[in-house]
Each structure stands twice: as C-alpha cells, then as structure tokens.
Amino acid sequence: METPQVTIQLPARNTQSPFSHMRGxxxxxxxxxxxxxxxxxxxxxxxxxxxxxxxxxxxxxxxxxxxxxxxxxxxxxxxxxEAGANYTDLDESLHPAGYHHFCIDVPSVDDTLRELSQRGVTLVGEAFNLSAIGKRLAFIADPWGNLIEFAEQLA
Known part of the structure; x- marks a missing residue:
C-alpha cells in the first residue's frame, strides 16, 4: 500500500523576534x-x-x-x-510526562534497523508509517532506557 506524500506548510519565519537567532x-x-x-x-x-x-x-x-x-x-x-524506565513497548513510553526521545533523520529506517540489529541494538516496537507526517519511524533505546527515534521521509 502506497503512503501519500504529506506536505507540511511551515508558518512564515519571524525574523523580527528578539529570539530569531535561536537554533537547535x-x-x-x-x-x-x-x-x-x-x-x-x-x-x-x-x-x-x-x-x-x-x-x-x-x-x-x-x-x-x-x-x-x-x-x-x-x-x-x-x-x-535514579534509574529510568526501560521500555520494550513504544505505547508504554508515551504515558509519563517529560522528556521522551530525540530523533535522527535517516534515508531508510529499514536499512538503519538492519545495521543496528547486526550491532546488537534492540528495537522498541516495530517500525511504522505515520501518514499524518509522511514519515516512517522506528525507536530504539540505549542500555539506560533513553529512547532514540529514526525518521525517514516517505516519497
């Protein structure tokens, strides 16, 4: 099944903001x-x-x-x-308030997961397409339970 391309319209940049210099x-x-x-x-x-x-x-x-x-x-x-939660299921991780994950863009989620699997990294849940944002996503956790998301832009 083909996923439709999603275009997210960004609001105009606010170059007049006193915070316009901020960058991640x-x-x-x-x-x-x-x-x-x-x-x-x-x-x-x-x-x-x-x-x-x-x-x-x-x-x-x-x-x-x-x-x-x-x-x-x-x-x-x-x-x-203090020990943090060690999630094996993505749905479980969505309940507590606070920091959840950081995301890294990749050209192919599936290729990334194959390589991570060869390196002994455990997937948290299965990769999935999220049509609302036009991306394929997957999550892993480091050995201390910190979640990392991988995102691929779907065509």
Missing amino acids: AHVAVRVPDYEASKQWYMEKLDFRLIHEWPFGDLQLAYLAPANDDNFWVELLAGGQP
Missing part, C-alpha cells in the same frame, strides 16, 4: 556510566566524540553523528542518577 544545538542524556555510554553511542551509532569535560562529580561529553556537525548529544554521567 544539542540534547542532553543522563546516563549512569560515562565510559560505557560513550562507547555505546560511538560503537553502535558511529557517533564522534567532539569534546569531554568534568563538571563537579559529573563527567560530560558532546558526541555528534558520523556526518552531522549541527546536532550533538551531550552525555551527563556520574553521581547516583
């Missing part, structure tokens, strides 16, 4: 084990280590996707973080 930069992910999380993102997702530094009893790092210098993930590690 990074998302921070809290993890309990600095070295293990850094290695997971670098080995499983091919993220690159951009910078790392201590902050009090925490260790932090910026990581970026293999070929994207405009979006970074900041790892916040150390101390005694």
Whole structure:
C-alpha cells in the first residue's frame, strides 16, 4: 500500500523576534556510566566524540553523528542518577510526562534497523508509517532506557 506524500506548510519565519537567532544545538542524556555510554553511542551509532569535560562529580561529553556537525548529544554521567524506565513497548513510553526521545533523520529506517540489529541494538516496537507526517519511524533505546527515534521521509 502506497503512503501519500504529506506536505507540511511551515508558518512564515519571524525574523523580527528578539529570539530569531535561536537554533537547535544539542540534547542532553543522563546516563549512569560515562565510559560505557560513550562507547555505546560511538560503537553502535558511529557517533564522534567532539569534546569531554568534568563538571563537579559529573563527567560530560558532546558526541555528534558520523556526518552531522549541527546536532550533538551531550552525555551527563556520574553521581547516583535514579534509574529510568526501560521500555520494550513504544505505547508504554508515551504515558509519563517529560522528556521522551530525540530523533535522527535517516534515508531508510529499514536499512538503519538492519545495521543496528547486526550491532546488537534492540528495537522498541516495530517500525511504522505515520501518514499524518509522511514519515516512517522506528525507536530504539540505549542500555539506560533513553529512547532514540529514526525518521525517514516517505516519497
């Protein structure tokens, strides 16, 4: 079954806003084990280590996707973080309030999932098409339960 192309009409940019200079930069992910999380993102997702530094009893790092210098993930590690939920079902994850996931655009969700499967990454639910936004989506979780979405624009 063919999915119809969806065009989302963006509102005009507001260049007169005092905040018109704002751009997305990074998302921070809290993890309990600095070295293990850094290695997971670098080995499983091919993220690159951009910078790392201590902050009090925490260790932090910026990581970026293999070929994207405009979006970074900041790892916040150390101390005694409270354990988060570890979802195996996407529907379960939609109930709590607060941060849910970050998204990475990919040319093919299915090809991405095949490669991640070969690297031992577990899918959270099944890939699905969401016709309302014209995308194919899939979710994974890092070993600490932080959700990551992959999105493919459908033709």
